[in-house]
Amino acid sequence: MDPVVVGRRVRALREERGISLSTLARLAGVGKATLSGLEHGTRNPTLETLWAVTAQLGVPLTALLTEPAAGPTVHGAAVTATLLEVFTDTDATYELYRMRVAPGPGQLSPAHQPGVTEHVTVFAGVLRAGPADAPLTAPAGGHLRWVSDVPHSYTAVGDEEVAASLLLRYPRHREPTDQARTVDPTTEIAIISRPSQEP
């Protein structure tokens, strides 16, 4: 792990909050020299120092050291999705992904079960996604939503990689499939990136 990367992230997080190095050092109870060296990557910070700084920034230590893939990640032709959270509600099951779409020819995904909807929030780049016969387009900051019981596509418009969050909503209608539709992330992810057998 590169201490320079850690330092850049600390500085970025600090500047986003609009507080100065001196102020953050005082709030975190560390010396200004320590914080300055930490942000430049010229020091080899102590766990205590990192903890004090990140606690004041309100982020977990993971935010600085997030080199490994936190969750199960799938790679498709153009789409790379990381599962962030799965949770069930009274009437539906939700899966929240962080998605990246590489520029190029895009990717086609098969239909989901009836009633499944997808909700995409675009962070960066321009994304064209939705039903294969009528895709929608959204720039950074935009939002897309469609019923994905038909084949649907994901395509990055332009040369920039698209970053987005993808929410899949599976309505709870009792599925008597013997295949024990579990909440196993791997099977769910497989649906996204890889054609699965239609029943």
Added chain:
Amino acid sequence: MDPVVVGRRVRALREERGISLSTLARLAGVGKATLSGLEHGTRNPTLETLWAVTAQLGVPLTALLTEPAAGPTVHGAAVTATLLEVFTDTDATYELYRMRVAPGPGQLSPAHQPGVTEHVTVFAGVLRAGPADAPLTAPAGGHLRWVSDVPHSYTAVGDEEVAASLLLRYPRHREPTDQARTVDPTTEIAIISRPSQEP
């Protein structure tokens, strides 16, 4: 964060692999005294030391530093938000939260830095949120977006608790060189929702 907890995890990981303290110290290239003190929590380890040890154990640093069960949760009057992920892009830093809004009187949050936008996807319930003087409403499946450089509110409509995902976008700070003002996607969003001008 308790260094004793970190030490216990290191020792547990090491013993799971059936290797001795001496050999791990030798493989990781750290002194036995360092590793012993680290496992006992009597030292305040350096990032370099932690990295060397975890690399030999084959686990990410987060395995030692991640909080049990979840990230930090922010509790407000009506809003409970847990930070899921922080990631930085070329243009901005994003913080993705899972948010719950309890029914009843809402909650008012102070303004963020200029250019910061919030993106909310509602999973369940009906949410009214946005700038305090002009909030927006979205049912389950809906999506809200606003520029949060003004005080903004979160309110659950009805008796049902609201579940949603909240994305905070902090654009990278670039001091206003108006002559070099390029087509920044943030600008478009700002115009749509609220014309934020320099004071």
Added chain:
DNA sequence: CGCTGTCGTTCCGTAAACGGAACAGTCGGG
């Protein structure tokens, strides 16, 4: 112009984290 405050960096003495060596304790073989 100086005065005053804050910005971030650099200098420096001190405290402590570091690696190497020496330490007691344990196991198995000659």
Added chain:
DNA sequence: CCCGACTGTTCCGTTTACGGAACGACAGCG
């Protein structure tokens, strides 16, 4: 028994990360 190889802990000199102070740069104000 003795020995050697090993365990993990403790001692110690060196290295270095630490916080405080001093520094130059910049901005607002009289």
